[in-house]
Amino acid sequence: MKFSGEYNVSIDLKGRVSIPASFRDELRHDYEAEGLVVTRYKKGLVAYPPSRWAEICENVFAMPAGPMREANLRNRIAPAKECSFNAQGRIQVPQSLREHASLDKDVVVIGMFEKIEIWSQQAHTLIAAESESMLDDDAQGQADLGF
Amino acid sequence: MKFSGEYNVSIDLKGRVSIPASFRDELRHDYEAEGLVVTRYKKGLVAYPPSRWAEICENVFAMPAGPMREANLRNRIAPAKECSFNAQGRIQVPQSLREHASLDKDVVVIGMFEKIEIWSQQAHTLIAAESESMLDDDAQGQADLGF
DNA sequence: ACACCACTTGACACTATTTGACACTAGGAT
DNA sequence: ATCCTAGTGTCAAATAGTGTCAAGTGGTGT
Numbered sequence: 001m002k003f004s005g006e007y008n009v010s011i012d013l014k015g016r017v018s019i020p021a022s023f024r025d026e027l028r029h030d031y032e033a034e035g036l037v038v039t040r041y042k043k044g045l046v047a048y049p050p051s052r053w054a055e056i057c058e059n060v061f062a063m064p065a066g067p068m069r070e071a072n073l074r075n076r077i078a079p080a081k082e083c084s085f086n087a088q089g090r091i092q093v094p095q096s097l098r099e100h101a102s103l104d105k106d107v108v109v110i111g112m113f114e115k116i117e118i119w120s121q122q123a124h125t126l127i128a129a130e131s132e133s134m135l136d137d138d139a140q141g142q143a144d145l146g147f
Numbered sequence: 148m149k150f151s152g153e154y155n156v157s158i159d160l161k162g163r164v165s166i167p168a169s170f171r172d173e174l175r176h177d178y179e180a181e182g183l184v185v186t187r188y189k190k191g192l193v194a195y196p197p198s199r200w201a202e203i204c205e206n207v208f209a210m211p212a213g214p215m216r217e218a219n220l221r222n223r224i225a226p227a228k229e230c231s232f233n234a235q236g237r238i239q240v241p242q243s244l245r246e247h248a249s250l251d252k253d254v255v256v257i258g259m260f261e262k263i264e265i266w267s268q269q270a271h272t273l274i275a276a277e278s279e280s281m282l283d284d285d286a287q288g289q290a291d292l293g294f
Numbered sequence: 295a296c297a298c299c300a301c302t303t304g305a306c307a308c309t310a311t312t313t314g315a316c317a318c319t320a321g322g323a324t
Numbered sequence: 325a326t327c328c329t330a331g332t333g334t335c336a337a338a339t340a341g342t343g344t345c346a347a348g349t350g351g352t353g354t
Contacts, residue, residue: 009302009303010302010303010304012303012304012305013304013305014342015340015341016301016341016342016343018301018302018330020201020301020302021300022202041294042279042283045200055293056292056293056294059292059293060292061292063292067281068281068285068288070276070278071279071282072292073259073260074257074274074278074283075275075278075282075294076282077151078151078153078257078258078259079152079153079257079262080151080152081152086342086344087343087344087345088301088302088344089301089302090302090303091339094153094154095154095155095341096152096153096154096155096255097153099155099350111155112181114293115294147204156312157312157313159313159314159315160315161330161331161332162331163331165311165312165313167311168310168311210351233332233333233334234333234334234335235312235313235334236311236312236313237312237313240329242330242331287343
């Protein structure tokens with residue numbers, strides 16, 4: 001049922017991140033993929049099944065030339081790397097992406113249905129707090145949604 | 148799979164820049180080239196496989212005489228230099244180009260499909276932050292693209 | 295509560311790639 | 325002619341990435 005759940009995982013000393021088994025199963029069964037395409041996203045990273053990624057690329061390539069297209073190419077498409085799982089279910093995240101997301105030891109991996117987000121624990125705490133206060137401020141919206 | 152990925156590389160004390168092995172492989176296999184043509188581009192540099200560069204030159208030469216053609220000749224075609232790899236996979240970037248892009252110690256090399264961009268770390272941080280804030284401000288656009 | 299099992303993590307050895315260093319060459323200026 | 329600077333070729337050290345093993349961890353079912 002798509003990627004979901006929040007996992008604290010660790011990164012080994014060479015920069016490999018363990019991807020939870022449930023996500024790997026999901027990928028194998030629903031996408032027939034043995035890897036993920038990882039790229040920058042805000043102060044963290046996102047990962048997509050390769051087939052999803054191909055669609056996104058199409059969309060970006062189809063944009064009219066201009067600063068928006070440039071920005072997407074430079075900050076999303078260009079830094080992306082396809083990473084495959086090793087025997088233990090880890091992916092090697094390239095150094096530049098690790099640095100971008102300040103991944104050092106503890107990382108949080110979150111299933112977001114179509115995509116998977118990867119954050120440093122600090123960054124995740126921050127963004128989660130931000131989101132929480134947005135929700136707090138919108139009690140009506142929450143109620144309307146049925147929460 | 149064309150050039151892609153973002154790499155932090157360093158420049159040696161004589162002005163040679165290491166080109167990532169993956170780009171060199173790509174060049175060898177898809178372009179049968181052992182070097183790159185480097186030229187100015189905004190506040191940084193771009194590098195093209197020689198065969199691509201030849202096409203670009205054709206296009207510029209074919210332009211009708213006028214200030215636009217002049218500008219392209221002066222700022223893109225004229226400063227270009229074909230650089231070949233040394234045994235360690237480095238290219239010697241001419242001084243004038245190094246100065247133009249303020250390359251001193253840490254440089255960022257980015258695969259942009261048909262071309263490769265080369266920035267000083269500072270310049271890249273700047274331009275990436277700019278692009279990121281553009282993307283942030285256009286949440287709808289990002290969603291439409293599938294991100 | 296216990297034993298079991300699957301998953302995650304740390305570690306290590308090995309390979310590939312990148313980097314710093316140094317000696318050497320060519321060309322320009324004095 | 326000689327000095328100085330910029331560039332070249334090459335070596336070897338350092339760093340980064342890969343594959344794999346085995347110990348740890350947490351969850352499951354009985």
